[in-house]
Amino acid sequence: MKVVLDTNLWLSGWLWQGLPGNLIKLARKKEILTCTSVEILQEVEKVLSYQKLQKRLALLSLTTEEILLAMGEISTIYPIHPLEVRELRDPKDAMVLATAIAAQADVIISGDSDLLILETYQNIPIFTAKQFLDSL
Numbered sequence: 070m071k072v073v074l075d076t077n078l079w080l081s082g083w084l085w086q087g088l089p090g091n092l093i094k095l096a097r098k099k100e101i102l103t104c105t106s107v108e109i110l111q112e113v114e115k116v117l118s119y120q121k122l123q124k125r126l127a128l129l130s131l132t133t134e135e136i137l138l139a140m141g142e143i144s145t146i147y148p149i150h151p152l153e154v155r156e157l158r159d160p161k162d163a164m165v166l167a168t169a170i171a172a173q174a175d176v177i178i179s180g181d182s183d184l185l186i187l188e189t190y191q192n193i194p195i196f197t198a199k200q201f202l203d204s205l
Contacts, residue, residue: 071102073169075162075179076112078198083136084125088198092178096143103144104172108164110137110146147171154190158183169193176201 074082074092082089096103117126117133126132149167157163162184169177170191177195179185184195196204 070176071104071172071174072201073104073165073172073174073177075165075177075181075184076109076116077180078178079109079113079140080116080122081180083131083139084122084129088202089180091202092198093143103140104147104168104174105140105144106147106149106164106168106171108149109168110140112161112164113137113140145172156187166190 072092074089078089078092081087082091082093092101092103095101114133114137116122117136147168149164149171152163152167152170153160154163154166157166159181162181165177165179165181165184168174170193174193177184177190177193178198178201179195180197185197187195189195
């Protein structure tokens with residue numbers, strides 16, 4: 070099953086585990102195929118550079134480079150085309166939808182209410198981590 074995780078789920082999974090961490094574990098065991106894009110990787114890198122996350126990275130003995138490398142190892146990276154989605158409050162969220170389209174993903178998994186309110190996009194369902202894990 071091909072899934073696209075939004076940036077916040079990647080960050081939560083690596084830094085705090087929880088349900089997003091379970092998604093990463095499934096990807097490592099190849100029970101799901103995570104799909105991403107250079108744009109999502111760049112946003113993860115940008116957010117990990119925030120000062121407020123530096124303590125968490127240090128506590129876990131992780132570096133931004135290690136996280137990005139691990140994401141690349143468990144994901145297929147798809148090139149995306151810019152997408153304009155008028156329904157989105159935050160235009161940056163369009164990169165998640167564009168990645169799902171490029172990957173022909175089965176599901177988008179997000180914690181972002183701006184994405185979740187869509188429920189589906191071009192016949193791709195949008196679930197929370199809990200909804201997705203409960204459906205397995």
